[in-house]
Amino acid sequence: MNRIASAVAADPNRVIVFDTTLRDGEQAPGFSMSPDDKVRMARLLAVLKVDVVEAGFAAASPGDEEAVRRVVGEVEGPVFCSLARATEADIDAAYRALRGTEERRCHIFLGSSPIHRSAKLKMSKAEVLAAAERSVAYARTRFDDVEFSPEDAIRTEPEFLAEICEVAAAAGATTLNIPDTVGYSTPGEIGDIFRNLISTVRVRFPDVVFSAHCHDDLGMAVANSLSAVEAGARQVEGAINGIGERAGNASLEEIVMAIRTRSDRYGLHTGVDATHLVRASRLLSEITHTPVVRNKAIVGLNAFAHEAGIHQHGMMADPSTYEIMRPQDVGFEGTWFVLGKHSGRHAVAKRAETLGQPISGLHLATAFAGFKTRADEVGEISDQELLAIIEASRPAATPRQEYAYATAG
Ligand code: MN
Secondary structure, eight states: OOOHHHHHHHOOTTTTEEOIIIIIIITTTTTOHHHHHHHHHHHHHHHHOEEEEEEGGGGGGGHHHHHHHHHHHHSSSEEEEEESSSHHHHHHHHHHTTTTOSEEEEEEEOSSSHHHIIIIOOOHHHHHHHHHHHHHHHHHTTOOEEEEETGGGGSSHHHHHHHHHHHHHHHTEEEEEEEETTTTOHHHHHHHHHHHHHHSSSSOOOTEEEEEEEBBBTHHHHHHHHHHHTTTOHHHHHEEGGOOOOTTTBHHHHHHHHHHHHHHHHHOBOOOOOOOHHHHHHHHHHHHHHHTTOTTTTTTTTTTESSSSHHHHHHHHGGGTTTTHHHHHHHHHOOOOOOOOOOOOHHHHHHHHHHTOOOOHHHHHHHHHHHHHHHHSSOOHHHHHHHHHHHHHHOOOOOHHHHHHOOOO
C-alpha cells in the first residue's frame, strides 16, 4: 500500500490535503510560475505539511517537465504528483519528471461526461472505459500511487461515473478523484454523488481513497468540498488563495481551517500546520504579483481586523466575542485593531498607551474628538497620525503645573 492509502487506512478521520496551486492554479491566466518560483512555493507547501503536491503537468511543455523535476530534486516531504492525460506518452513524461522520488503519484484525467466524450474526445463510452483501464494499468507499472479523475464527473451519467470509477480502481487506481471541473455542483448534490459512488463502487477503504476537486464558478467550491468530505471523501484538492482555472479551485486554507475550527461538527482532521497559511498566501501573492482581497477568509488583511467600536470593545474584553479562530493559528501576529471613524474611545486610549503616550480624562476626550473629525476626513488613522492628534490636543497646563515647572529648577 502506498503512503497515502496507508495514512487513510491507519486513521479513518484523517483528510488528505492535495495541493494543486502549482498545476491547476498555475495554469490559470495571470498565475504562470517559473521553475524557480515553483521550487520556492513547493518548499513552503512542504513546511505547511500538505500531503500531496501536484507540481505540474509534465507533458504540457518541456519547461513544465523541468519544473516538476526541479521541485522533486530540491524539496522533500510531500508526495509529488504530475498530471497526465490517459496516454503512454503523458504517463512517461510524468515518470521522467518524478523518477527522482519514491513518493510519486501519477494523476490521470480523462473526460467522462457526454459533452467531453462527444465534443472533445470523440470517443464512445466503451472507448473511454478502455482508455481508462489501459492508462491506469500502464501507470501502475511505474507508480505505486495512481490517481484517476473522470473529468467533468459531476455532469457524467451516474451509472457511467460509477462504472468508470470501478474500472479505474480494478486497474489499480489508488485514489478516485471526482472533479467538479466546471464548478456546477451544489453541496446537497455533491454529497449525494459521493454517498452513491462510495456505496456503489465495490472497492472499499483502505483500497481506494475518494477525493473531491471543486471549482468556484458559483462560489461553492469550499462548501462542496466539505460536503464531499462529510459524505466520505478522504482527500480534498485545493489551491492556496483559491487560485485555479476561471473562478479558481477550492481555497486550501479555508478547507483546512473549516475542518479544524468545526471539528465538533466534522470530527475530522488534516496533517496541515496551519500556522504557515498566511506565509504561503503572501508568498504566492508575491510570486504571481496578485494581491489577496482584504476580506478574503483566513488570510485576507481584514480576516482578523476590527474597526467598529462595539467590536473592538468586545474583543478587548474577550477575543472570542468576535473571533472564532486565533489569528496566531493561521500565522498572523495578532488581532489588528484598525482605527477609523467606527472606532471607540477604548480603542483609541489603548493604542495611545501601546504607543507610549497614555492619555486619560480631558486629554483623552479632546484627542478623541479630534480623532473622530480626522477619521471622517481620511478613513483610517495611522499610528503616526494618532500621535500628532494626541500632541495637538494636549490641554494647556494648569496654573498649579505652571508653578511646578517654574520652581523645578
Ligand atoms: Mn481543475
